[in-house]
Amino acid sequence: MCRPFFSIAVQTAALLLVSGCGDDTPPSPDAQADSSVEAGVDAGADGSMDAMGPDIPDAEWRDLSLRTQWGSEESLEVVTQGIFAIWWDPRFDHAEDAPVMFAQLESIRRECLDELGMADPPNPAAGYYYNVYIHHGEDDDFPNGWANGQGTDEFGMPFLTLPNGAHIDRGNIYHEGFHIFQYEATSPGFAYRGDSQWYIESTAQWFMAKHLPLAEDAYVEAGAISGNPQLALWHSFSNEAPGDPTDWLFQVRQYGMHTYLVYLSESAGIDPAIITRGFYEGVSVSPQRYQYDAVGGDRLRGFFADWAAHNTADFDYLTRDQVARARREVEVVADAANLHPFVAEWRDAGSSADGFRPEASLSPRGWSYNVVRIQTTQPATYSVTFEGDATGSEGAASYFESRLVAISPGGARYLALSMADSVSGAGSISVVAGETDLYVVVAAVPEHFSGNQTYGYSLQVSRVES
Secondary structure (H helix, E strand, C coil): CCCCEEECCCCCCCCEEECCCCCCCCCCCCCCCCCCCCCCCCCCCCCECCCCCCCCCCHHHCCCECCCCCCCCCCCEEEEECCEEEEECCCCCCCCHHHHHHHHHHHHHHHHHHCCCCCCCHHHHCCECEEEEEECHHHCCCCCCCCCEEEECCCCCEEEEEECCHHHEHHHHHHHHHHHCCCCCCCHHHCCCHHHCHHHHHHHHHHHHHHCCCCCCCCHHHHHHHHCCCCCCCCCCCCCCCCCCCCHHHHCHHHHCHHHHHHHHHHCCCCHHHHHHHHHCCCCCCHHHHHHHHHCHHHHHHHHHHHHHHHHCCCCCCCHHHHHHHHHHHHHHCCHHHCCCCCEEEECCCCCCCCECCCHHHCCECCEEEEEEEECCCCEEEEEEEEECCECCCCCECCEEEEEEEEECCEEEEEECEECCCCEEEEEEEECCCCCEEEEEEEECCCCCCCCCECCEEEEEEEEEC
């Protein structure tokens, strides 16, 4: 099930109500075929596509057959190349678009199969083309409920529906094209449900963003991360904690988690195949546990805390245009009452003598973080002592990483607190003239990868003027 959400991160800059998502993404390995599809809307990241190179010969699949649930070869226009068949209503003309679409789809296919450890959808192995439909809402004879995404037809075969305009949006095709090659995933732990559901959309967004690294719309949902950094890494459509809001900030978070995956592959330098190959390794562990094992727990904990610190420094691994676009999305569609970027804010001051402890509802959940903001107008030295609870609210063993981030107009300085063990640490930093903010970032990174339990802690922050 997919809930409605507001977004201006679609093909136009207008405010759009997306109503109904249906089978936007591949089903879990044991899912049943569904022929009544309302495909969900996924964010594109760029405008019209340019030609992407020479045509790809289709000799590999020259014996594939056409088959469609909607219309026929006589009632529709259809062209084929490689494993793909593109269909549209003859009242419209997409003959010039098709070669560009084929080129990008084949490029996506080759990368997914040759570099990322993924597999073809079931269509070609069954002897049929993978169908891509360009539709025009009520102006053609395709189902009116179709939007933008992948579904499954009455033959048990996946297909892609692309609204007119979205079919020539490069970012949209990268995202939806990537979904095609998730469909035959063999790992139950990566299913599109529960605490693994987030990974389907996050990886598709990651694939789009790494191909369009400078596109202004590549990170539209990033504000959902900084707006509520205390939400679990795996927060998605249907696994929220009791009482969690269900507005845009909470419902699109998995789309914005591609910021983390991009940070891992582009800044931390992990092998991109680690992000994708788990789909096809037959594993029962979740994507988050798979990454922990593949990268190494200590390394991944450090990368996560670093990512949190760089998010706090206004996403300094993204372009300024991308960040401005993400901020604009929050201003237009988010409920301001549900924004919690900081658990405390002080000005030229530390904590009270008794220290600071966040309220339970805003304490970090698994693989999430809190931010304390200190506005600084004068040079001073801040000393921080950190003490975490031994276990989370439901008994899982705690583990924390913490960072200090000092901000100036010229950029950010980062310092990791020295952790004496998994739950306690300390550090100090001298804020100099011109630095306007000091942030304390507390990341909960336990060896526990499900649920919504919180991980409490206390901070003692003292200030001495320089």
